[in-house]
Each structure stands twice: as C-alpha cells, then as structure tokens.
Amino acid sequence: MAQESIDRRSFLKATGGAAAGMAVTTGSAGCLGMGGDGGGGDLVYARGDHPTNYDPQQTTSGEVAKVTNQIYDQLIKFGAGSGGALVEGLATDWSLDGQTATLTLREGVTFHNGAELTASDVRATVRRFTDSEYDYYLGDSNRSGYGAFTFGDWVESVDDSGDLEVTFELTQQFAPFLRNLAMFAAAILSQQQIEDLGASPDEQTALGEEPQGTGAFTFDTLDNENQRVKLAANDDFWGEGPQVDAVIFKTIQQNSTRVQDVINGDSHITDNLDSQSSTQVEDADSASLASKNGINVGYMAFNMDRKEEFRDRQVRQAISYAVDTESIVSDIYEGFAEQADQPLPPDVLGYNEELDPYAHDPEQAQSLLEEAGASDLSFELATFSNPRGYNPSPVETANQVRSDLEEVGVTVEINQFSTFSSYLEYTDAGNHDACFLGWYTDNADPDNFLYVLLDPKVEMDQVPDGQDWVGFDTDGYSPLNAAAWANTEFMETVREAQSSYEEGSREELYKEANAIAHEEAPWVFIDYAETLRAVNEAVVGDSYTVSSVGGPHLNTVELQ
Template sequence: MSSDLPPPPPSPPPRGAPVLDRLHDEVGRRNFLRLVGAVSAAAAIAGTVSACGGPSSTTGTDGAAGTPGTVGADGTIEAGISYSLSSGFDPMTASGATPVAANLHVFESLVDLDPVTRAAYPALATALPEKIDDTTYRATLRQGATFHDNSPVTAEDVVFSFTRILDPANSSLMVQFLPFLAGVTAVDASTVEFRLKYAFPLFPTRISVARIVPKKIVEADPKGFDAKPVGSGPYRLIEATRQDKIVFKRWDAYNGPRPAKAAAMNWRLTSDSTARVSALVSGRVAAIEDVPYVDVSGVKGKATVDSVQSFGNLFLMFNCSAKPFDDKRVRQALHYALDTDKIIATAMFGNGTAASGYLQPTHPDHHKASTVYSHDPEKAKALLAAAGVSGLSVTLTTTNTGWVTDIAPLIKESWDAVGVRTTLDVGDSSGQYKKVDAGEFQVMAAPGDPSVFGNDVDLLMRWFYVGTWPTKRFRWAGSAQDTQLNGLLDQASRSSDKDTQSKLWQQAMDLVADEVPLYPVLHRKLPTAWNPKTLAGFKPLPTTGLSFLDVSAV
C-alpha cells in the first residue's frame, strides 16, 4: 500500500496506507532528471498498480436531486492524488490514504473535524452532543439531511452506523477508538442516545471517527457499498478506477454546513511523482499532494507551494521479542546513532522536524520528552556495550515509499558508523508488513499518520500502543511498561480535569520515549502545491490527503 497509513493488521479487530558519497551522487543525478522532467514536460497522467487490493472500477450515472448549479459554482476541480486506491471506501474499514480523503467529501459524521484546523464542528448533528450525565449523551440530527439516494438520514441509520463498528464480526478499524461506548439507541426519528461504559470527556469530538451510512443500502449489498459508497456529504462518488481516477459530483440536496462549491471533481490517481508534478505545471490539474521534496523549489515558480508540519512521521519499530532488541538500551542506541538533522537536510530538503517528543511541535499538546535522541554516536556505542552487544548485524526493513527510500541509506550510514553492520530490505508496504506480522523482522523504518482519524493525544497514542500493534507487530504487549502505559492512557481518557489529563499524557509520552519499542525519528512537513488562479479557498492539510471542502474552481 503506497500510503503513510500502513495496512491494517490481519487479526480482528485491526488497529489499525539511494554507501553515502556514491549514493549521494546517484540521488543527485536522479533528482536532477526528475526536476527537469517535471518542469519542462507535461507528461501524461498515469497510475501505478497498487499491491493492495481495492475496487477495480465502479461507474454510475448522474441522478442528483435538485437542479445542477443550485449550490456553489459550476466549475470542475481537477486534482493530482499521490496514492492509488489501496482499499475500498466503506468508512468503517477504509485504511488507504486516498479512500480516507475521498470519504471526507462523501460522508458526514455527527461531529466532524475541520481538515485544516482540526477543530470540531457539528456536521449531521445540530450541535455537539448534549451531556445528560457522565455516561449519557444525546445528539439531534439536522432536519432535511439526505443520503445520495434521496433517502432521509434517520436516527436508525446512526444507530446502525455505530452498531456495525462495535460488532467484532465486522473487524472495523474504528472500533479501537470507541472503547468507551456501550451502545446507541434511537430516542425518536431524529434523536440518538449514547450510553458509555465509563465517563469519557473526549466523547463529543471522538465520535467524528464514525461516518454515518445508510442502513438499507449497506445491508442490501455491503460489497457494492464498499466499492461505490453512498453518504450524506456535499459530493457523491460517481466513478472510481483503482489505477486511474475518482469522479465526484455535487449533491445538490445537501443542506449541511459545508456545501460543495464546485459542480464536480476529478481526482487523477498519479503515484508517479514526475507525472503528478508535470500535470500541475501544465495546468491539467489545479492541485497536487505529496510534492517530491526535490521538486519543491522548481514548482514554486509555477504554483503556490506550502509545506505544513504534520504528525505524520518516520518511525523505528523493533521486534521486542527478538534479542538483543528486547533490551531497551539497544533500541535507544540505534536512535542515538541517527544523524536526524542530516537526514532531514539531505533526503527531505529540510521538510521535516526531528522528534523532540511523540507529537509534532505544532500540536497543541506537544510535550518535550524527558528523553530526546540527539545525534550522539559515543552514547550509542556506550549503550550497546552496557547491553553486552558487539558486532551487531541488523536488517532494516523499510517500505518503498519514495521519501523513505531516500532516507534508508542515511540510516544505514549512521548505524554502520557505530559498528552496527546494516543491510537494507526495501519492499512494497503490504509485503513488508506480512513479514512484520509473522515476526520475521528485526527493525523497521516506515511512515505513519493516524492523525487522519483524529488529533487528540489519546487517539494518536492508542493507534500504535494499544491492541494489535504491540501484540502482533513490535511484540511489547504484556511487559510491565506496556501495562503501565495502558494504565496511564486509561486514567487520562477518563479525567475531566485538563491539567491532570495533560500530566498523565506527558507521563505516557515520556514512557514511550524512554522505551522506544516504536517511536518517531522525525515528523514530516507535507508539501502541497496548487494554482490559486484556478482554485479559490484552497488550503493545504496537516495530514495526508487533500480537502476541497469550501473550495471552488475559478
């Protein structure tokens, strides 16, 4: 899967998308050719075959309610998307970067997070859920809201949407984010009541992870719904071809807070970076995501480019069940050995921030960890010696995501420099995670960005540290530290006192910074490019993907 979201683990419920001087010369030549090709040629847009399964093709006809053009402008937004379709669109299981981004436009939750600011706002609900008592909340649906088949959105649909997520048989990716939820019932046709297992102050915003789906359509044909989803959002999905494009049209009957401001959208799935940049430069598309770092300066002369700091990171993950990686001193040593500043400057052209904590520095709850891994080769050697390790040989498993492959040889250089003989194993994400899930790895370097699902500390930590990741991937579950971390997260999630909650989260983040079973090396800046002459209101995101909510074609 070509995505900053790794493929979800196979066991339900899932927890879850270039030595140096010689390689620098090769990278330099390759990047020069890419830049020349991107800026001087208008290459044809072409997708690449994804190794992950997804819908091959879905088509439909335009049957929107209302009169075309009654909402927003009549233009068509053309966009270049970095990732192919690596999963279906069903919002309870969609894990690929592209379907998750598409779902922002097709579906609504009761409460949504603004894709740019990450602030919560009522979407299908008329207001944030009303707290009845510590374990009971109610929400009222927006009057006149309809799905894309013209059927009304009802409380029964809301109950169904949450119930199917909670059902273990459905292996929903979202269930891990709703551990507090006991059940949902319909009070009347437009009111739902939530029963919690325990007080959870983050409830009003956390339910944004649950997209509301039409019960009748999903029950009738779950596979068909996964391939061609039906939501209540401002855009309808008309056609999706895995290696080619996704076509959207405005839903004119939409009466919510984010009406479509374009008549249609065509997302060109262009995983080839040169073709994607060329499409922007030639004017075939108005915006592209994931501008290659080497191309940023060249594209700036042709379009607006902004690199937004994100939580999205490159992490190191260790097989903590395999010696010597069961010793945290070895894990720490390999972090201290990394010249992260050089990695960011050389492979990322400055588009990253060395991890000073679990969260990126722009996150409102950022906390500088008690352990920060500056480049310290001597300390790395001392830790290896203290652990009784010498002559260590490591196979570093990495994904073939473009920016990761540029970083991998620099990790090897850093580790070789402290006497750790390093072999690179680069491959497709899906295949590499099969090795990981089988326990057939030592250390993995890979991208991750669960912030597409939410932005609170609890969610961002539970993605990696609760459930299948520590159990099936870095194999840390059951340790005293794992138990302590789970306790801290549980205490924090139930605390209604902001200061207490913050202190507990800081303790949790300090713990993982010290233990580093899986931990960020750096947080990415995400370069996005667009033409302001053809797009009005567009803003780049601090997460993987593009959003065209409140954006019009000029």
C-alpha cells in the same frame, strides 16, 4: 476525581487551535451554508497511491480518507484550516456528560441512495463496525483497527429511539469521544445499504466498491486499471458547495512528476511533497506552495514480538543514538520538518518540552549494543516507496538509516514495497522486524497518538509480569501499535488521562507518558513535518484551505 462534564464556553476556548486536544463540550458550533450547484468543471487531485477499497471501516489509509471524506459525513466535523476546532456535521447539537453523549441530527439529510438520515443509520454504522452479534457485522478480519478505538472500546450502547436524536452510553468517562466522532473512520453509513449488501462479512466488504454517504460528492467510477477515482457533485448536499462538477483522484507515484502535473495544469492539487518537489512549486509561476503546521509524527517502530533483540531497551536506545535524525530532517527533508523527540507533536496538549531528540552518538550506540550483547545485530527494515507527508523520501531515509547503523556494526536489509496498501497489510500482520510509519492526527487529541499508537489495547493482565511487549496474536491487540510495545506504566498513565475531563490533569499525565516513551524508545522518533500542498493557479483564491486535521475540504474549491 475527574469532573463529569465541561461546558461549551470552556471547550471552544480550548479548541481554538491544535494545542487544545480537549474532547468534551456541550452545544453546537456554527452553521454551515446550504446548497451547491456543482457547476464548475472537474477538479483533479493528484496523489501517490491508489487503494481499491473505499469503505472507511476497512482501512487505516489516509489515501482512502482523502476520497471517503468527500463521500461521507461525520456527526461532528473539523473546520477547514482550523487546526482541530469542531463544527456541525450531521449533528447540529451535542453534549457529553459523564458517560452519556447525546447528539441531535440535522433534518432533511439524504444519503446518495435516496434514504433519509435517521438515528438508526448511526446505530447501524456503529454496530457494523464493532458488534459481532449484529447480523451485518463487518467481521473481525475485515474491520480496521479504528473500530476498537473509535467506538468499540468505549460505546456500551446506542439509543436510536428518537428519529433525530442519538444517545451513546459509554463504558467510562472518555475525554476524546466527541473528537473521535469527527474522524474519517466515524463516517456515517446508510443502514439501507448495509442491509441491502447482505449479512455475511464477505458481502459487507463490497461496500468499498460503491460507497454511499451523505457528502458533497457521490461515488462515480473506480478505475483500478488506470488508478483513478471519479466522484460526481451531489447537488442535494446539505452543506456548502460543491463548486465543481466532479473530483478526479489520479495516481502519480513519482513526487517530481506529480508536482509537475500540477504546474502544467493537468492536476489542480497534490500532497505528500518532498523538499525537491516543494522547490519545484516555489520556482513555478503557475502554481503555489500552501503550508500549515502539521500535527503528525514520523517514526521507525521496533517489532518486539518478532525480533527478540528489540525487547532490550538498551538495543532500542542504541539504534536511536545511531540513527542521525538531524541529518534526515535537514538534508533529506531539507527543513520541511523538525526532529522528533517523543510520540506527541508540538502544539498538542501534553507535549513535553523538557525532552530532547536523541543525539547522533555512534560511540554511545556501540557501547549500549555491547552491554546488551547485540554487537552482531541484523534486522529487516520495511519501507514504503511512495511519499508520505511525515516521510516524503522513504527510500532515501531507509538508506540513511542503513548507512548509520552499518557504522556501529548493525546490518540492515531494506524491504521495499511498491504500494502503500500492500505495505500496511504487511505491517498490520506484524511481519516486519522494524518499519517506517507515521501518523497524521485524526482528532488533534493526545490520546490519538499515545493511546492509539503505543497502547496495545489489551487487558493489563494479558501483559506477562516483567515483560513490556505482547504478541500481535494477543486477544484484542491493535496492530496500530506496530512495535508490540506493552509498557504497563505507560498504559496506566494514558488510560487514566482518557477518563479525565480536566485539562490540567490530562496535560500532566500526557507529559509523563511522553517521558516514559522517550526513555523506553519503542520507536526511533524521526520527525514532525509541515503539511504541504501544491496548488495550481486555476484554483480560485482561498477556496481551498490546507487543513492539518480532517479533509481535504474539496466541497468549497472553485476553479477559474
């Protein structure tokens, strides 16, 4: 039987690094500095894509999160560079006991629209994201997949009767809950703005064009024509900083061009580097390469709903043997990543060290395809164009996959998308046969990989007997599971792990779940990538810290 709570000492010991993965605690965790003068020039952050909607409840995009994490705060936050340690956010104290989570809110915090933060804002935020009975519900088709696994599947009710105390009653014991509260999608919105927008879902979508949070920066300008977003310093910010007058996010899709922009001093920070652009930075005198062990995974998902042949485990295994992931990591990513062997990356609770990557074995691949009667297999491989940290060279990787599969008689047609936003719309709709995706942890908990990405979020009885997949149109289905995989043994294992507050039990369950996923191969497991950033010399010392969870933490950045 799972223990009903865990004390603060045990939690802080567990969360000293990413390996913790634990999600329950009692108490507070440190105090952030107050005030900021916002007087230090314009910080320019270059990125590879330009989304046009900055509502944290309408997206799964990390490109959006880079911006919204500057505008909004969460109840609990991840410490900069900590690998997942929790620190105070809009809440200064918290506890999780059984199915009840209680948080005390920080006094004197105001939203950018002037409204004062209260517990009612927290309740309105959750209801907008999850409650179809709420007058201001965002709508089933508008809300992102984060709605269900952040709040919707776990929160029974939210009590806001105390102005500065919030109580969540959960549907079950749920170990990752407090860590979920620190994710970008758990940003706290202003009830006043929610209600001012209007009751219809169409009216609510307008929030993404003028987001109003409590963060270190306010939303200033959305310049879609020039693919720029400008944020202004919030001099009333409750926390540390900001140290600059403004942050400008500019879009440069080409890796080498974007990095050269940092080297030249036209940008100050950029991300999603590939091996070539990383070398550019290392060879430059005016910029440096900052890195941290990543908590991420890159993969190619098989859509079993759309492509009948992928419902056969032998076919999935055959393709896993055919794709030379070792060459992808060593030759294309040039050592800035390591081969993946399971859905969970190293340094996270439950990583199974007994598993090995699929070897590159074309003969075994051909044998399995013949046994499955799929020797003439052909399929579409969807790919994005702009670099992602877990796949810094997506087009080159797609060509490698196509070449490897041609060797075993499989025909691959590459479907390349120019923007990541349109790509996510395509894959979220389940229109792909196979697709490249990846995941940077939201909370450094194993649940954030195994449940979020490979559990379909449907009731067990919705999975037909003898079938290990479901359709994208199944009631409650989460498109974050791009494979449509629904293995009930796996589902039972990760769901049991969610409800345990005992670390040893969770660890063993997740090791078991990883072994199932490795054998069943719903993905080609490609890589675990380092977190890399290029930083111009104009950024003062260690004022910018690379983080593998949350961030980027731009409120502390100072410029020369």
